[in-house]
Amino acid sequence: MNAYDDIKKGERGAWISIAAYLVLSAIKLVSGYSFHSSALIADGFNNVTDIIASSAILVGLKISRKPPDSDHAYGHFRAETVAVMVASFIMATVGIQVLIEAVRGLYKGKRVAPDPLSAGVALFSAAAMFVVYMYNRKLAKKINNQGLMAAAKDSLSDTFVSIGAAIGIFGAQFGLPWLDRVAAIGVGLLICKTAYDIFKDTTHRLTDGFDVQQLNDMRSSISRVEGVEAIKDVKARVHGSLVLVDVVIAVDPMLNVSESHEITDRIEENMANSHNILHVHVHVEPGERIENRDSPF
Incomplete structure (x- = not known):
C-alpha cells in the first residue's frame, strides 16, 4: 500500500x-x-x-x-x-x-x-x-x-x-x-x-476537525463531475497522514447501477488528481425524477 x-x-x-x-x-x-x-x-x-x-x-x-x-x-x-x-x-x-x-x-x-x-x-x-x-x-x-x-x-x-x-x-x-x-x-x-x-x-x-475552505474546494470539484445532479453532503476527516472523504450525491434516478458506479469512479479520479485524496466513499441517491422531459405536456 x-x-x-x-x-x-x-x-x-x-x-x-x-x-x-x-x-x-x-x-x-x-x-x-x-x-x-x-x-x-x-x-x-x-x-x-x-x-x-x-x-x-x-x-x-x-x-x-x-x-x-x-x-x-x-x-x-x-x-x-x-x-x-x-x-x-x-x-x-x-x-x-x-x-x-x-x-x-x-x-x-x-x-x-x-x-x-x-x-x-x-x-x-x-x-x-x-x-x-x-x-x-x-x-x-x-x-x-x-x-x-x-x-x-x-x-x-x-x-x-x-x-x-x-x-x-x-x-x-x-x-x-x-x-x-x-x-x-x-x-x-x-x-x-x-x-x-x-x-x-x-x-x-x-476531534475530526477539517479545514472549511478545503472542504468547499472539494464540493466545488465534485459538483463539476459529469453525472452529478446535486451534492447532498460532503464530510472529511484526517486519519494520520490520510484524508478520508464521505460524499452523498444525487444522480438521475433512471440510471442503472453500472452507470451510477461510473460516476463514483469519476469522482474518485477527480479527488485523486485535483486534491491528492485517495480514500473517498461515495453514496449515491436518486435525484428528482422529471417525467417526459421532451414532452410539451
Missing part, C-alpha cells in the same frame, strides 16, 4: 532530525557552559526536547505502519497524530523550565558577558536547522505526512531560536550582559509557542 511506503519515507526524515538534534544539542550545551551563555544553554535544552519529540514522532510513524487488525479496522494511522501531541507536551514542559531559569538569572547580582564565540555556534546551528527544515518540509509535502511536517515546523522554530540567541549574545558584548538572559527568555517563549501551535493542530485533527 502506498500510504505505508510514504510513512516509511517519513521515518527517514525523523531519523535525520534526531541525528541533527543530537549533534547540535551537545555542541550548544558544551559551548554554552564553556562560554557562559544562558541563551545558548537554553537553545541546547530546546534541542534536547526536540530529540525526545522527534523520537516520539518516529515511534508514532512506526506504529502507524502496522496493518489493520480486528481492533483497528481503519489501521493505526492516528498513532502518528497522538505521538505529535505527546511531543508538544514534552516541548511545553521544557519551555516552561527554560523560562523559569532565565527569569531567575535576571535577578542574580553578577552577570558575566558570554564569549563572542558562542554567537558563532548559534549561527552555525541556525543554518544547520534551516537545512533540516527544508528537507523535511519538502519530504512531508511530497508524502502528505503531518507528523513530519510538525517536525519541520519545529526545525524552523529552532532556526529562529538560534538566531535570537546569537542576537542576545552579540548584544551582551556591548555592555549589556543581561541581554543574553532576555534572549534565553525569548527562547523559552518560542518553545512554548511552538508546543501550543502543534497541540492546537493535533487536537483539531483528533
Whole structure:
C-alpha cells in the first residue's frame, strides 16, 4: 500500500532530525557552559526536547505502519497524530523550565558577558536547522505526512531560536550582559509557542476537525463531475497522514447501477488528481425524477 511506503519515507526524515538534534544539542550545551551563555544553554535544552519529540514522532510513524487488525479496522494511522501531541507536551514542559531559569538569572547580582564565540555556534546551528527544515518540509509535502511536517515546523522554530540567541549574545558584548538572559527568555517563549501551535493542530485533527475552505474546494470539484445532479453532503476527516472523504450525491434516478458506479469512479479520479485524496466513499441517491422531459405536456 502506498500510504505505508510514504510513512516509511517519513521515518527517514525523523531519523535525520534526531541525528541533527543530537549533534547540535551537545555542541550548544558544551559551548554554552564553556562560554557562559544562558541563551545558548537554553537553545541546547530546546534541542534536547526536540530529540525526545522527534523520537516520539518516529515511534508514532512506526506504529502507524502496522496493518489493520480486528481492533483497528481503519489501521493505526492516528498513532502518528497522538505521538505529535505527546511531543508538544514534552516541548511545553521544557519551555516552561527554560523560562523559569532565565527569569531567575535576571535577578542574580553578577552577570558575566558570554564569549563572542558562542554567537558563532548559534549561527552555525541556525543554518544547520534551516537545512533540516527544508528537507523535511519538502519530504512531508511530497508524502502528505503531518507528523513530519510538525517536525519541520519545529526545525524552523529552532532556526529562529538560534538566531535570537546569537542576537542576545552579540548584544551582551556591548555592555549589556543581561541581554543574553532576555534572549534565553525569548527562547523559552518560542518553545512554548511552538508546543501550543502543534497541540492546537493535533487536537483539531483528533476531534475530526477539517479545514472549511478545503472542504468547499472539494464540493466545488465534485459538483463539476459529469453525472452529478446535486451534492447532498460532503464530510472529511484526517486519519494520520490520510484524508478520508464521505460524499452523498444525487444522480438521475433512471440510471442503472453500472452507470451510477461510473460516476463514483469519476469522482474518485477527480479527488485523486485535483486534491491528492485517495480514500473517498461515495453514496449515491436518486435525484428528482422529471417525467417526459421532451414532452410539451
